[in-house]
Amino acid sequence: MxxxxxxxxxxxxxxLQPATAQNEDLIRTTATHAAIMDVATGELLYGKDAATPVPPASMSKLMTVAVVLDLIEQGKISLETPFYVSEKAWKTGGSKMFVLVDTQITVENLLKGIIVQSGNDACIVVAENIAGSEEAFAELMNARARAWGLEDSSFANPTGLPHPDQRMSMRDLAKLARHIWFEYPEYRYLFSIPEFTWSNITQANRNPLIGTMEGAKGMKTGHTEEAGYGVVGLAERDGEARIVVVTGLDSEAQRRRTAIAMMDEAFEAFETKxxxxxxxxxxxxxxxxxxxxxxxxxxxxxxxxxxxxxxxxxxxxxxxxxxxxxxxxxxxxxxxxxxxxxxxxxxxxxxxxxxxxxxxxxxxxxxxxxxxxxxxxxxxxxxxx
Incomplete structure (x- = not known):
């Protein structure tokens, strides 16, 4: 020979396959669960307990948004379709878009309310108008999750409010963000809107990357006492794009520091060659x-x-x-x-x-x-x- x-x-x-186990030793983060994904290839570049299903908080609203965008692509609804606001939606607590009962809101404005303002009330409006109820909409979310290959996810509601059956892994959140980015490119603008006003109340985008990091494009934050603070971030630099997902952080300030540091690391430490x-x-x-x-x-x-x-x-x-x-x-x-x-x-x-x-x-x-x-x-x- x-x-x-x-x-x-x-x-x-x-x-052809990333050495994620080694990468875990090369990156340190205070997040309890984390993932870095290359957008072009879908490769998981880094994972810290990334396949474990955990409470996703409002980061699971990305699934609610994805279902809506999928229905728009199928031609079943449009951005201009008006949805009716029920009393239940109006009374929903937590983060709010501040919808008004017995009014109608277009799908586009509801998507802005979900993404920018993290409106639980907007999620209920969407669920009731599309599927008739939260529970029926959750079944639709689970069906789409299986179709899209989200192996570590289950949904009980469209809001991300605490529920024992509401679980997602950081890997699945990264996969979902990538799915949205590629499948619905004409709606990418929704994820980087800096602020949105509804009912004369202006709220800033909670994403710590928007407005602070060059190339930041979105996508969603989350917080509950159960889950801690988390974020799904996507950014583009020099023709490359990365997704960072973290959760289990102690404060908004820690989420901000961690998201920025992890995204910088995602571009500086990793290379496609x-x-x-x-x-x-x-x-x-x-x-x-x-x-x-x-x-x-x-x-x-x-x-x-x-x-x-x-x-x-x-x-x-x-x-x-x-x-x-x-x-x-x-x-x-x-x-x-x-x-x-x-x-x-x-x-x-x-x-x-x-x-x-x-x-x-x-x-x-x-x-x-x-x-x-x-x-x-x-x-x-x-x-x-």
């Missing part, structure tokens, strides 16, 4: 009895990693094949593999193919090659028999 060590390659490689592109020549293999002494090797896929920069720095790659290869060779033959390893990750192998054909030597050329080998003296210290 002929081994080409990584040092002969002019390229480095990155992994492509080391090999489809059909790129990555090295050569030696050839015996051919018109050429070597043949270029190409890879048939893009290989990209998104993970912590410190982990990327430890990447190693090597070309392995049983050689020298015997001519003739056709173009497109799999003759080698590219082995890659990141610190702490298992070795991955990617097939390599001949990038061009190599003709074999003719009869007289082979005779000459044999004579040349016979006449070539052995190296010093070696014997010949």
């Amino acid at each position: 002929r081994l080409w060590p990584a040092t002969v390659l002019s390229l480095a490689l990155v992994a 492509t080391f090999f592109s489809k059909d790129q020549v990555v090295g050569t293999a030696e050839v015996f009895a051919g018109k050429a002494d070597t043949v270029p090797l190409r890879i048939d896929q893009d290989i990209t990693y998104t993970t912590h920069k410190r982990i990327l720095a430890g990447a190693e790659a090597e070309i392995v094949y049983d050689g020298p290869l015997r001519a003739p060779l056709r173009a497109g033959e799999q003759v080698a593999v590219l082995r890659f390893e990141l610190p702490g990750d298992p070795v991955r192998e990617f097939p390599l193919y001949t990038a061009e054909p190599v003709k074999g030597l003719g009869v007289f050329e082979k005779i000459g090659l044999g004579l040349n080998k016979l006449l070539t003296p052995p190296p010093d210290g070696a014997s010949s028999k």
